[in-house]
Amino acid sequence: MAAEVKVGLMGLGTVGSGVVRLIEENGRDLYNQTGSKISIAKILVQDLDKERSLTVQKGLLTDQAEDILDNKEIDIVVEVMGGIDPARTYIRQALLNGKHVVTANKDVMALHGSELLLIAKEQECDLFYEASVAGGIPILRTLVDGFSSDRIGKIIGIVNGTTNYILTEMKQKGSAFADVLGQAQSLGYAEADPTSDVEGLDAARKMTILGRLGFHMNLSLEDVKVKGISDVTLEDVQFAGQMGYTLKLVGIAQLDGGKVEVSVQPVMLTDHHPLASVDGVYNAVYIYGDAVGETMFYGPGAGDLPTGTAVVSDLVTVVKSMRLGVNGKGAVAPYREKRLKSKREVFSKYFLRLRVRDEAGVLAQLTQLFAETAVSLERVLQLPCSEKGEAEIVLITHTASQHQLDSVKGRVEAMDAVIHIQSHYRVEGGSAV
């Protein structure tokens, strides 16, 4: 193998600039670890003349993808453009041309990962994507290598920094959702169009990837139930805090009896859960393994250099495998049949907050109704309310199926004394008291 490995970089935005810097600054360490000099031979950009904070040799830039994809000198393509198209086409073509690919693209990997990994395997090429989930946490290789001996039962991830920042600020500053979102946008923590983050779609893509690797099943994005945080009120956040919980947008992937559930939703985490204290734009992934028990992996979720480290660590793995001549041979394809849980098979505790008429006997009626639907209650709190003649009731259930919850919710809403259900959340992490 040549002492020099040539990389074609597709994209020179935040992550791309980080990759260039890391390869330049840590070149000696990379050489010591791989025995090869890793150099960037071409960089695909949209605008050749754009002013950039990073100084790059003019001759390296191109606006023609073919200059990389058809370049026989290039061994490895690094795709950090983002978005589905043309990134997907480029990755596919690079693999078909026998090039190894490292990508940071969660969208492509969540939607088309299975197809692309199959092509990589056929071509005996590597396709790595550590940077696509929780940039600064080497969580994919941890799932694949570190947990290879264990059966993972549950993955809970705080995998979207924007929403975690918003919920942290709501809790710590007592600000409303819309105010914090505006502030996050001005700080660059949220996009101008925040839908993908705020509605949980970004997290859902990452959970698809984590679930596939953790459970060895060919999960699709459509298998993920998604609910975002745009309906979360400051009251909910504060109620949670008073009761010993922290509201977080988390992805939950759980496997029981061979069947799987994957969701993204705001949940009440008990304050002693390791994820409850993960604040701001940080990401963390909690993994429960049958044998190992509770583990958690914490770090920055985004940023040029954190995400860049994930890309370059993948590059190092590709180059080491090139030296050994074993590229494309390490990957293990999903080997378990995908079986999804029904609503009768998804179990958890729930938090319900109701607005009711302040009449005698309401609490008795409610508890009677829960007893009839076989959902038992862990805590019941009745609270005064600013509206005259009304009261708030907070209920925390013992474990119940989602089907049971839906059914009990329907019956609660139909009660004369109930004005409406203000909010309901899944509860994770055991009892808060």
Place this chain on the structure above:
Amino acid sequence: MAAEVKVGLMGLGTVGSGVVRLIEENGRDLYNQTGSKISIAKILVQDLDKERSLTVQKGLLTDQAEDILDNKEIDIVVEVMGGIDPARTYIRQALLNGKHVVTANKDVMALHGSELLLIAKEQECDLFYEASVAGGIPILRTLVDGFSSDRIGKIIGIVNGTTNYILTEMKQKGSAFADVLGQAQSLGYAEADPTSDVEGLDAARKMTILGRLGFHMNLSLEDVKVKGISDVTLEDVQFAGQMGYTLKLVGIAQLDGGKVEVSVQPVMLTDHHPLASVDGVYNAVYIYGDAVGETMFYGPGAGDLPTGTAVVSDLVTVVKSMRLGVNGKGAVAPYREKRLKSKREVFSKYFLRLRVRDEAGVLAQLTQLFAETAVSLERVLQLPCSEKGEAEIVLITHTASQHQLDSVKGRVEAMDAVIHIQSHYRVEGGSAV
């Protein structure tokens, strides 16, 4: 390569039993990942007739190491006996006989790891030891693979469950060190002779291993400055809590300007440091990378199944490499020259608690003395004291060198008004307020 890989297990204690269970229970998953059936061919025990909780086929047991070391059918030796000898001799002999080795032995790897890794390389054999540090956290492979692109500046580890349990109980229950130690011994969290844990030696061995991999330097156990927790008083723990700190026994390995320091000592961690909330017997390793920033990896530090998962994950890696024919070729030997910091080059904040005579002007004399030694103070607290005519003063310094601290301590102790220095601790994690 044969479709069956045969393992010789040396030791059938806690970890050994976990390994047997995992290989039996997860056999199908291991096959799906490696393409090979992994089976245990022989188990070395001291007493063939001992009653065991685990049912093992009688014919598998042997009390002769040669039955494994000289057994041509055995591809991989798993050493989980613990202790230096004969474990070291067995590992050496296994490698010389061309067998791959997986070990959970921190003592052997801290003291003789460099020699054994060299033999492994010459023999083109694998020698993996993930289980030797923080059993349930795949931290070694994370350092080697996940951080290959970054420069690690600092590693802080809570890597001893016994001492972390003791300090957690002291804080939460307000009990004295000796009482909690006794209780930990009766619960099986501390050994009958707790010296190795309590005096920081166990943690020092693990830090040697972490420092070597993190900094690519050939560190020795003698390079680690060690101080245990047997002098930590309940007062110190409570003072820490009142001031926004948590006292933890941590290992610190830090690299600045090409020079390294490694220590194990009780430190004051600010409560918002990710490690501060790691309680009980849990372990956690905090890594600061130049590019990635702050990350933390959390999980159980010991136990049959958690440690067993680390051993079996290493086994999976060996078997995968056997299929590809690349054993013994992935390891990167330390490539940076070992350079240790002097006391003038180790910098941190410090916490000092003094008992002084309750006289006018003491505080002024003290602050004057600190100013003269160029150690500036971040916080000064004077507190009343149960002894008549005496007072307690707590000082938190800004960053100073260890040399400066030693010098200022000497001058403080020589002051007429100072009765004695009650305690002093390194402070980590920035300001508590």
